[in-house]
Each structure stands twice: as C-alpha cells, then as structure tokens.
Amino acid sequence: MRVVHLLRKYNPAEWGGTETAIQRLFEGLRQHRVTSVTYAPSIGSSIAADPLTEAGFAVKRFRACVPVWGISTERKRQLIAVGGNLMSFDLIARLLREPNVALMHTHTLGRLGGIALTSARLRRIPSVVTIHGGFLDLPESMTNNFRNAHRGGLEWGKLFGALLRSRRLLKDADAVVTCNRKEAALLKEKQTCKRIVVQPHGVPTSLYRKDHRESAREAFPSIRDQRLLLAVGRIDPVKNQRWLVEQASGIFRRHPDAMLGLAGACTDEAYGESLKRKIDELGLRQRVFLTGGLPPGDPRLIGLFQSAEVIVLPSVSETFGLVILEAWAAGTTVISSRTSGALDLIQHGENGLLFDLGAPETLHQAVDCALLHPELKSRLAATGGRVASAEYDVTVLAGRMKYLYDQLIAEKNALRNSAG
Structure with a gap:
C-alpha cells in the first residue's frame, strides 16, 4: 500500500512534536508494509540533516505561499512556521501525477488540505485528515490569534479556498483522526464528519x-x-x-x-x-x-x-x-x-x-x-x-491506522463497483 502524507510545514531545523509523531507513524506503518510518501512546502534554506529521508522515507517538495498582500516578510515567515493557511498552485498536479497512490492522508487543514481532498476525489481514492494541533479544542486566546493572523493585509487566497471547498474539509473527508477525546467530542457536537477516530500518538x-x-x-x-x-x-x-x-x-x-x-x-x-x-x-x-x-x-x-x-x-x-x-x-x-x-x-x-x-x-x-x-x-x-x-506502542498504534486505511479503501472500492 502506498500512501501520500501532506504536511503544511516540514523544516527539520524547527522539529517538534508533530514531526516526531509523524515520523513514528511512518516507522510503525512500515512494519505493516505501508509505503509513506511525504509532500511538504519547499523551504528556502538548505537542509543539513533530514530525519525522514535519513530513515528511508521519500520527501517531495512543492511551491507554496502565504496568500496575503500587505504584511511583512517576518510576519509571513511566522505564519509559515506556525498556523498559516498556505496556498499552492502546483501541488494538485503533483498529487494527481503521483503513481500508485491508494490513499491521501493530509496532516493539515485549510487550502492545502482542500487540495489534498480535491486530488483524492479526482483520483477516486479515500482521504484521511489528521488534526495535530487542535481545531476546536483551543483556548480562546489562540483562536483569536489565528483569526487575526492576517490583520493589516489583504487575504487574496480566500477565493481559492472557496474553489477547493477547504471549509468543508472535515465534513467531506472519509475519516477525521484526532489524538484526544475532547477534540473528538467537540467535532461530533459541532461538525458533520463521516467518521471520527481517536488515535493517540505512540512512543518507541x-x-x-x-x-x-x-x-x-x-x-x-x-x-x-x-x-x-x-x-x-x-x-x-x-x-x-x-x-x-x-x-x-x-x-x-x-x-x-x-x-x-x-x-x-x-x-x-x-x-x-x-x-x-x-x-x-x-x-x-x-x-x-x-x-x-x-x-x-x-x-x-x-x-x-x-x-x-x-x-x-x-x-x-x-x-x-x-x-x-x-x-x-x-x-x-x-x-x-x-x-x-x-x-x-x-x-x-x-x-x-x-x-x-x-x-x-x-x-x-x-x-x-x-x-x-x-x-x-x-x-x-x-x-x-x-x-x-x-x-502507546508505536507498532500497535500504526496497525490501527493501517486497519483504518484498509476499511476506507474497501468501502471506496465497494462504492465504485456498485456505481459501475
């Protein structure tokens, strides 16, 4: 099984808990014969060491930008580092050309997540969204910061977000994965998701x-x-x-x-x-x-x-x-x-x-x-x-994710066969 994983950011120099969780997921999935291919935005600086590629995982880069006019370069850099709603014009073509993909797994929301979901829909393969940093389960101060992130600028990316149906990402994805029960409960209360799965991170x-x-x-x-x-x-x-x-x-x-x-x-x-x-x-x-x-x-x-x-x-x-x-x-x-x-x-x-x-x-x-x-x-x-x-064994938890993949692929194939 070959799965594409889409990341909003992957810069080894800014390695954190999300990157660690993803690397361990890949390592666990490899034990279950799943090949993980990472897509992440290009970064300007050279990479001295890349833990994912050193571990044998493919990392493919695409061009992305902060679609806002009128904000400083430093503010754009900060939005890329944490929380920015990025846009890419070459990603969808790259994802459509990627060979032998059984499932699309996005680890980001927003426009990039919408692109992943659109490519999955066009390829008629399942899509999974993992929420890493919280979506509804956030303090009010953080929610306000995200809402005001583009203050003083003109966000020209909204049109593309509408075309990509990025606001419907959680509703349209075949499964939404979250790592804590409170986020799952809030999603069930406030979103109409097809399937919500609580999947904690693991540790070797x-x-x-x-x-x-x-x-x-x-x-x-x-x-x-x-x-x-x-x-x-x-x-x-x-x-x-x-x-x-x-x-x-x-x-x-x-x-x-x-x-x-x-x-x-x-x-x-x-x-x-x-x-x-x-x-x-x-x-x-x-x-x-x-x-x-x-x-x-x-x-x-x-x-x-x-x-x-x-x-x-x-x-x-x-x-x-x-x-x-x-x-x-x-x-x-x-x-x-x-x-x-x-x-x-x-x-x-x-x-x-x-x-x-x-x-x-x-x-x-x-x-x-x-x-x-x-x-x-x-x-x-x-x-x-x-x-x-x-x-919280890594291999056991990755096995649960592989089982979810298998279920979604079987359901998509059954739906396709009944329609055909």
Missing part, C-alpha cells in the same frame, strides 16, 4: 531504555551534580516557557541545587528573544539553559529526559502531549499544566502531577512534592512507564 519505549545520561552530561556539562527540571517543546508562546522562567526564581530559592533546561527548536524568533531577555533580567543565565533543536532519538535529548528529576510542561494548549509519553518511557516524573492532552494521559497523584497556570502556587507545590518526596516521584514515574509500554 525501547529507545528510551538505553542509558544515554552521559551523552547529555557531555553535551551540557552544567547539569552534572544538579537537580534538573526539564521542559521539552518548541520555543513558542503556546509552550509558555517564559512563564516557567518567571516561576524559576522561587523554585531555585527553595531548591538551591536545581536548574532548568529548555529543550526545543525556536519557531517564534520574537518570543525566543524575549525569553532570553527574561532569563537575563532575572539573573538566571547560570541556572537556565537552552539546548536548541535536537533531532528525534538523539542520545543527548534522551539523556536529558533520563537525567531530569522531573519534566515540566507549562503549555497553554496541548492536544496530546507526546513529551509525557517520552518522559514516562525514560523513567521520569511529569508535572504538567491542565491541558486537554495532559488530562487525557495524567491522573493526578497516580502517574504524574497537574497544576493550574492561573494559580502559580500549584506549580510550586507540585515541584516541591516531587523533589522532597523521592519515593512518590519514583512511584509516579514507574506507573507512567507501565502506561506508556502497555498502551
């Missing part, structure tokens, strides 16, 4: 069992003999690292041997600069460090997971929380804000700890609880590890 637990702590210590020597608090995620307002840094001084006063690591590529340059300024303003340069982007499965990143006392996730929104599974696989306790993704995975006091962003004292209480009670911390991590191994 065996990858996190090998001890890589020395690789982390060699790369980041400041963590030696320190109690590391680690936040993993792209440097972006949604991941909320600046808020965590603001809380760090109080944590360090109570735990003088603690330090904070922020691991992830920067996808919002302005936010990244403001984060660095806040670290300097608070005099925390010796206590807080940024790793930059680290490739998936990198021994340094796994070693940081394993070296950390706790993983802290202060996200404003998280539809799943792949980092939680990675922490559990590495044997590390998780402390997370109450996002829908975290609430789907964490049972407070059983396999992790939760806190409220609106009540910072709950973060401090959770950190104190973990650092001052090692037996509890170990129990939380062990319980989480069992959950990751039993319920």
Whole structure:
C-alpha cells in the first residue's frame, strides 16, 4: 500500500512534536508494509540533516505561499512556521501525477488540505485528515490569534479556498483522526464528519531504555551534580516557557541545587528573544539553559529526559502531549499544566502531577512534592512507564491506522463497483 502524507510545514531545523509523531507513524506503518510518501512546502534554506529521508522515507517538495498582500516578510515567515493557511498552485498536479497512490492522508487543514481532498476525489481514492494541533479544542486566546493572523493585509487566497471547498474539509473527508477525546467530542457536537477516530500518538519505549545520561552530561556539562527540571517543546508562546522562567526564581530559592533546561527548536524568533531577555533580567543565565533543536532519538535529548528529576510542561494548549509519553518511557516524573492532552494521559497523584497556570502556587507545590518526596516521584514515574509500554506502542498504534486505511479503501472500492 502506498500512501501520500501532506504536511503544511516540514523544516527539520524547527522539529517538534508533530514531526516526531509523524515520523513514528511512518516507522510503525512500515512494519505493516505501508509505503509513506511525504509532500511538504519547499523551504528556502538548505537542509543539513533530514530525519525522514535519513530513515528511508521519500520527501517531495512543492511551491507554496502565504496568500496575503500587505504584511511583512517576518510576519509571513511566522505564519509559515506556525498556523498559516498556505496556498499552492502546483501541488494538485503533483498529487494527481503521483503513481500508485491508494490513499491521501493530509496532516493539515485549510487550502492545502482542500487540495489534498480535491486530488483524492479526482483520483477516486479515500482521504484521511489528521488534526495535530487542535481545531476546536483551543483556548480562546489562540483562536483569536489565528483569526487575526492576517490583520493589516489583504487575504487574496480566500477565493481559492472557496474553489477547493477547504471549509468543508472535515465534513467531506472519509475519516477525521484526532489524538484526544475532547477534540473528538467537540467535532461530533459541532461538525458533520463521516467518521471520527481517536488515535493517540505512540512512543518507541525501547529507545528510551538505553542509558544515554552521559551523552547529555557531555553535551551540557552544567547539569552534572544538579537537580534538573526539564521542559521539552518548541520555543513558542503556546509552550509558555517564559512563564516557567518567571516561576524559576522561587523554585531555585527553595531548591538551591536545581536548574532548568529548555529543550526545543525556536519557531517564534520574537518570543525566543524575549525569553532570553527574561532569563537575563532575572539573573538566571547560570541556572537556565537552552539546548536548541535536537533531532528525534538523539542520545543527548534522551539523556536529558533520563537525567531530569522531573519534566515540566507549562503549555497553554496541548492536544496530546507526546513529551509525557517520552518522559514516562525514560523513567521520569511529569508535572504538567491542565491541558486537554495532559488530562487525557495524567491522573493526578497516580502517574504524574497537574497544576493550574492561573494559580502559580500549584506549580510550586507540585515541584516541591516531587523533589522532597523521592519515593512518590519514583512511584509516579514507574506507573507512567507501565502506561506508556502497555498502551502507546508505536507498532500497535500504526496497525490501527493501517486497519483504518484498509476499511476506507474497501468501502471506496465497494462504492465504485456498485456505481459501475
């Protein structure tokens, strides 16, 4: 079976949770004899290392643009990095010419998703849409930001969106896949979808069992003999690292041997600069460090997971929380804000700890609880590890996706035969 996967963005230099989830899906599907072909917009810079191509997956690039007049180049770059509704004039022809495609799987909404659905309809093959970053399950502030993304400019792409029926994407797709139950419930309530499937992301637990702590210590020597608090995620307002840094001084006063690591590529340059300024303003340069982007499965990143006392996730929104599974696989306790993704995975006091962003004292209480009670911390991590191994194996979850593909292809063939 040969499946085309359409991505809104694929830049290895800005690797994040979505890219990790997609790579692991491809690896799992390969175990079920599914060939995955990726289509993604061209990027201007040269690519030093591409984890997908290095893993043996085809990546094909097409021309795309932000269809808005009157906004700055920097604003366009930011829209490409996160959330922009892109347009392409050569993609549909490329998808129609791609040989031996059994199914079209788009990992993006908007106009590009509409192009994927149009090409699937013309080829008379099934289409699947996966929602990665949330659609209905978003905080009001994020929804408003997306709505106002083109303020000050003229969005000439709306006409093409209407022609591609991009607003009907979720209704017309043969299946819509989401990674959390809340998003699925909202879709059932507010959208008329043919089929909604809850499919969590997976984690290769065996990858996190090998001890890589020395690789982390060699790369980041400041963590030696320190109690590391680690936040993993792209440097972006949604991941909320600046808020965590603001809380760090109080944590360090109570735990003088603690330090904070922020691991992830920067996808919002302005936010990244403001984060660095806040670290300097608070005099925390010796206590807080940024790793930059680290490739998936990198021994340094796994070693940081394993070296950390706790993983802290202060996200404003998280539809799943792949980092939680990675922490559990590495044997590390998780402390997370109450996002829908975290609430789907964490049972407070059983396999992790939760806190409220609106009540910072709950973060401090959770950190104190973990650092001052090692037996509890170990129990939380062990319980989480069992959950990751039993319920989130990559190959098993990919098998479920392959079964969905088989069902949709059989249904499409039956419909075609009955019509013929």
